[in-house]
Amino acid sequence: MTEPLRWRRILLKLSGEALMGSQPFGIDPAVVERISVEIADAVKLGAQVGVVVGGGNIFRGVAVAAKGGNRVTGDHMGMLATVMNSLTLADALRRRGVPARVLSAVPVPSICETFTQRGADRYMEDGDVIVFAGGTGNPFFTTDSGAALRAAEMQCDAFLKGTQVDGVYSEDPKINPDAERYTQLSFEEVIQRNLKVMDTTAIALARDNSIPIIVFSIHTPGALVDVLQQRGRYTLVSD
Numbered sequence: 025m026t027e028p029l030r031w032r033r034i035l036l037k038l039s040g041e042a043l044m045g046s047q048p049f050g051i052d053p054a055v056v057e058r059i060s061v062e063i064a065d066a067v068k069l070g071a072q073v074g075v076v077v078g079g080g081n082i083f084r085g086v087a088v089a090a091k092g093g094n095r096v097t098g099d100h101m102g103m104l105a106t107v108m109n110s111l112t113l114a115d116a117l118r119r120r121g122v123p124a125r126v127l128s129a130v131p132v133p134s135i136c137e138t139f140t141q142r143g144a145d146r147y148m149e150d151g152d153v154i155v156f157a158g159g160t161g162n163p164f165f166t167t168d169s170g171a172a173l174r175a176a177e178m179q180c181d182a183f184l185k186g187t188q189v190d191g192v193y194s195e196d197p198k199i200n201p202d203a204e205r206y207t208q209l210s211f212e213e214v215i216q217r218n219l220k221v222m223d224t225t226a227i228a229l230a231r232d233n234s235i236p237i238i239v240f241s242i243h244t245p246g247a248l249v250d251v252l253q254q255r256g257r258y259t260l261v262s263d
C-alpha cells in the first residue's frame with residue numbers, strides 16, 4: 025500500500041549548482057532528467073508541486089559586484105539565469121508527460137508566462153507543475169527568498185530545499201566535515217545560530233507563515249518521495 029503524503033502542496037527549491045552535475049558550469053542534461061523523474065514520481069503520488077530553481081550554476085549577481093561591476097545588472101543577469109534553468113526543467117517534465125509551466129517574475133512574454141498568484145493557483149489545482157522563474161523579480165534577493173515568498177503566496181504545506189547537502193549542520197559541512205547534523209530545529213535556532221543553509225529573509229518568511237522547511241540532498245535517488253512520506257534523511261525546521 026502507498027504511504028500517505030505528509031505534505032500535499034509543496035514548494036521545491038532546487039540548488040542551481042546541483043544542475044551542473046560534475047561539470048564546472050551550466051546544465052548537465054542527465055541531472056535535469058533525473059530530477060524530473062523525482063518530481064514526476066511525487067506528482068503520481070498526488071503532490072501539487074511548485075518549483076524554484078537557483079541560478080548559481082550559471083550566474084550570481086555578487087560575482088559582478090565583487091569585481092567592481094554594477095550589482096543590479098549582475099542580479100538581473102542572475103534572475104535571467106534562473107529563467108534558463110526553469111525552461112530546461114519544464115521541458116524535461118513535459119517530455120515525461122507531466123504538464124509543466126514556467127511562470128516568471130521577470131516578464132519575458134515571448135518565452136514564458138508572467139507570474140500571477142491567481143494564475144499559478146489555478147494551474148496547481150489543475151495538477152500542473154509550476155516552475156517559478158526569476159526569483160522575486162527584484163535585485164538584492166536570492167532564489168531562497170523567492171521560494172519562501174512563492175510558498176507563502178501559494179499556501180504551500182511545506183518548503184522543501186533540495187540541495188547539495190543532506191540537512192542542516194552546526195557549520196557548513198563542506199568546510200567542516202566534522203560538523204554535527206540536526207534532524208530537527210526551530211526557525212529561531214536556525215536564525216540565532218546563524219546556520220547559513222539559506223538566507224535569513226527566507227527563513228523569517230517561512231516562520232512568519234508557519235511553513236515548515238525541509239532540507240535534504242537532491243543527489244540521493246528517491247529522496248523527494250522519501251521526504252514526502254517522512255522517510256529518509258533530512259532536517260525539519262519548524263515552529
Ligand SMILES: Nc1ncnc2c1ncn2[C@@H]1O[C@H](COP(=O)(O)OP(=O)(O)OP(=O)(O)O)[C@@H](O)[C@H]1O
Nearest residue numbers: 039040041078079080187188192193195196220221
Ligand atoms: N549550517 C549549514 N548546514 C548545511 N549547509 C550549509 C550550512 N552552512 C552553509 N551551508 C551550505 O549551504 C549550501 C546550500 O545552499 P545551495 O547550494 O542550495 O545554494 P543556493 O543558493 O540555494 O542555490 P544555488 O546553487 O543556485 O546558488 C550547501 O551546499 C552547504 O554547503
Ligand SMILES: O=c1ccn([C@@H]2O[C@H](COP(=O)(O)O)[C@@H](O)[C@H]2O)c(=O)[nH]1
Nearest residue numbers: 078079085099102103159160165166167
Ligand atoms: O529574487 C532574486 C533571486 C535571484 N537573484 C539573482 O539571481 C542569482 C541566482 O540566484 P541564487 O539564489 O543565488 O541561486 C542571485 O545570485 C542574484 O544575483 C535576484 O537578484 N533576485
